[in-house]
């Protein structure tokens with residue numbers, strides 16, 4: 001790719017570490033600036049990528065050489081950081097979830113429109129190559145009409161070392177905003193039509209020591225009578241990777257890794273320090289996937305056949321046979337930066353834009369509200 005995109009990043013923690021290899025390997029990108037109040041993290045990124053370092057988003061956004069900013073800060077900062085970047089004329093890639101409230105998403109979408117800048121939300125697992133392949137197979141008629149989608153995953157999300165905000169519902173913590181967004185994005189991409197309403201339960205915080213939702217079940221109704229069930233637990237007991245051939249969310253073969261989670265947290269005297277240790281340090285220390293990433297078991301049921309997504313592709317079962325369709329292994333997370341490059345250099349509208357991110361957040365918030373009230377929640381910002 002000629003004319004690489006000059007990228008800046010704000011927030012150099014775990015989320016950035018998971019994308020760092022894709023950024024470094026992407027021929028259409030050059031990371032030329034990074035910002036974080038943590039000077040050590042800034043120097044680590046400068047060591048790996050070169051470029052300039054800043055202490056905050058305002059200084060990064062003031063760098064005239066930067067074209068786009070990847071916002072990788074905690075959820076409750078996404079709106080302010082996106083507005084600062086957009087108003088400085090930068091395109092924005094903002095981590096999931098797009099923000100914490102719908103009002104915040106409206107402001108971000110309005111600012112992107114006013115400044116005529118791209119706003120992309122990701123990477124969620126809806127960017128994963130098997131999800132794209134499954135969507136292409138559905139569009140080509142491989143299973144007739146989609147009728148029902150099942151998504152199930154169980155991780156140790158709640159018991160990995162956490163920041164206080166990650167365990168605070170009003171700051172966008174908990175499994176619904178942090179994790180359901182992946183399943184919602186995947187299911188929406190596969191349903192291919194707008195969602196209509198949500199019925200959900202979370203059961204509240206099961207563990208008094210970590211007072212935030214760690215699990216949920218939801219039923220999402222879509223146009224055309226399609227419905228999806230989304231089930232998740234982040235309590236670190238059953239390991240959902242056992243349903244995925246022992247391959248982790250990050251595409252690494254690590255059987256039974258949850259067994260270490262609870263004892264490790266129990267033995268941790270300083271959780272904040274353990275959380276900080278998960279930030280970006282060196283490219284060599286960033287996870288190196290062996291397969292595609294995934295977000296657990298996903299099966300799409302159609303009138304003529306069914307699709308099961310795996311970390312390596314898509315299995316099609318119909319009345320005649322079962323066949324496997326591999327999704328060629330590329331650099332995981334390259335897809336989100338491909339979308340950013342295509343949007344900025346070729347004006348190609350991204351699927352996961354601001355309106356997409358708002359629609360997925362609306363489903364999360366509706367699930368939380370519906371779990372509290374017991375009532376079915378209508379949706380109004382779907383597409």
Ligand SMILES: NC(=O)c1ccc[n+]([C@@H]2O[C@H](COP(=O)([O-])OP(=O)(O)OC[C@H]3O[C@@H](n4cnc5c(N)ncnc54)[C@H](O)[C@@H]3O)[C@@H](O)[C@H]2O)c1
Pocket residue numbers: 010011012013014015016018035036037038041055056057072073074075077095096097122123124163178275278279
């Ligand atoms: N897509 C994924 O799979 C994935 C995985 C992990 C995290 N994430 C997302 O990444 C985002 C950040 O989460 P994380 O896990 O990296 O958290 P983290 O705590 O590991 O990192 C956050 C970083 O932001 C920095 N920061 C805090 N306040 C700041 C400010 N005012 N200005 C600039 N930088 C500031 C911190 O110093 C830290 O380096 C969240 O949206 C999260 O959901 C996504």
